[in-house]
Amino acid sequence: MHIADGILTGKWIAITYAITILFIAIGIREIKKKSQENPEYLPKLALMGAAVFVISIWHIPVPVTGSSSHPIGTPLAAILVGGFPTVVISTIGLFFHMFLAHGGLTTIGANTLNMGIIGTFSGLFIYLALRKIGLSFWISAGLAGFVGDMFTYVGTAFTLALSLGTDGNVMALWKIFMMGFAFTQIPLAIIELIFTAGIIHYIANKKSELLNKSGLGDRIV
Amino acid sequence: MIVLFDKFTRVVLILWITIISITCLGAFFGINVGDLGGTDNIVEEIVVEVSEKEASTPVSHGDRGENVSFTLAGLFAGIIFGYFWITLFGGNMFYIKKEGV
Numbered sequence: 001m002h003i004a005d006g007i008l009t010g011k012w013i014a015i016t017y018a019i020t021i022l023f024i025a026i027g028i029r030e031i032k033k034k035s036q037e038n039p040e041y042l043p044k045l046a047l048m049g050a051a052v053f054v055i056s057i058w059h060i061p062v063p064v065t066g067s068s069s070h071p072i073g074t075p076l077a078a079i080l081v082g083g084f085p086t087v088v089i090s091t092i093g094l095f096f097h098m099f100l101a102h103g104g105l106t107t108i109g110a111n112t113l114n115m116g117i118i119g120t121f122s123g124l125f126i127y128l129a130l131r132k133i134g135l136s137f138w139i140s141a142g143l144a145g146f147v148g149d150m151f152t153y154v155g156t157a158f159t160l161a162l163s164l165g166t167d168g169n170v171m172a173l174w175k176i177f178m179m180g181f182a183f184t185q186i187p188l189a190i191i192e193l194i195f196t197a198g199i200i201h202y203i204a205n206k207k208s209e210l211l212n213k214s215g216l217g218d219r220i221v
Numbered sequence: 222m223i224v225l226f227d228k229f230t231r232v233v234l235i236l237w238i239t240i241i242s243i244t245c246l247g248a249f250f251g252i253n254v255g256d257l258g259g260t261d262n263i264v265e266e267i268v269v270e271v272s273e274k275e276a277s278t279p280v281s282h283g284d285r286g287e288n289v290s291f292t293l294a295g296l297f298a299g300i301i302f303g304y305f306w307i308t309l310f311g312g313n314m315f316y317i318k319k320e321g322v
Contacts, residue, residue: 002261004276007268040309047305050298057294059259060243063250069260100290101278102261160264164272173271180264191240198233205229207310 001072001114001156001181002097005104012163017109023117024091027084034082041081044210048077049089056090056115057097060191065184071192072115075123075148079141079200080210083124090116110159118155123148137211138201145196149189153181 008016034041055073062068077086091112097103103111123144130140157177165173203210226234265276282290 004261004265004278006277007265007272007274043305043308047302047309050301050305054295054298054302057291061248061250063246067258067260067263096294098278099280100294101280101282101287104278157264160268164268164274176267176271177264180267181260184260191243194236195240198236202229202233210309 001111001152002094002103003107003110003114003156003160005106007160008107008110008163012159013106013109016107016113016159020087020091020109020112020117023084023087023112027086027088030082030084031088034085040210045081045085045089048081048086049092052077052086052089053093053096056093057100057102060188062184062187064187067184069181069184069188071145071188071195072119072149072152073192074115074120074152075127075144075192076141076196076199078120078124078148079127079144079196080203083120086120087112087116090120110156114155114159115152119148119152122151136201137204138197141200142193142197146189146193149192150185153185154178157181 127144161173
């Protein structure tokens with residue numbers, strides 16, 4: 001989902017940067033507040049930052065489709081450190097991905113929008129909704145990982161279609177870009193489901209207080 | 222008596238081994254089938270077809286440079302991850318001492 005430089009138009013670079021900056025500002029405020037309340041929060045955030053950085057560039061080949069792609073890790077981070085702080089660590093991770101020849105400087109806004117905002121909050125919404133109706137930690141977290149992963153790529157295809165499309169062909173372009181991602185991404189979303197479910201279930205059993213202090217999760221976990 | 226790995230940890234380890242096996246299997250097929258390029262590259266080719274816009278990146282590596290940079294990135298991220306994991310979970314999380322034995 002790393003959109004490279006030179007693809008998006010100036011208008012969409014500006015729009016995606018503006019949305020991302022707003023979320024980052026809220027995220028920084030939330031990080032400051034939570035780290036004052038809980039001394040364990042900053043180590044947890046740093047741990048998740050390193051995890052998101054690696055997971056979101058961990059290319060896994062899918063032989064059936066003849067291509068490779070990567071999971072995103074942001075639904076897992078959102079469950080543990082909260083949605084808005086995840087946007088901040090995603091942006092930092094995507095900045096460093098640029099030095100690994102992935103993404104670009106003008107597209108950090110768009111890439112953060114897709115992976116750090118759409119992937120994060122779609123996954124977190126699923127997790128909170130499923131926990132609210134009483135499903136277990138691992139099912140809720142696993143489905144959050146799956147949905148967050150797929151929505152990241154739906155968002156990326158939509159960002160490209162909006163930027164490159166002209167009147168009337170945005171949805172047609174979205175379908176074309178989505179076809180480029182979808183078949184490879186579905187098996188990876190299943191892998192994301194497995195490791196998100198496994199890690200959250202592990203933490204729920206071993207150190208459940210890490211989940212109890214996770215911002216949005218406080219309300220129902 | 223010290224028991225290495227509780228039941229859940231065993232399950233998680235099995236899952237991780239499964240994921241790594243899938244990755245290794247994919248790599249094996251990749252070597253035999255040919256280069257399994259990333260979906261980003263596929264989509265960038267579609268972009269060229271529909272808009273004639275050429276993707277570029279501020280930093281580019283050759284094949285070997287990419288391997289080296291990914292290894293270094295993974296190494297440093299792993300060190301950070303491990304350091305804070307121990308801070309949060311302690312260093313003996315895999316061991317459960319059975320009561321009364």
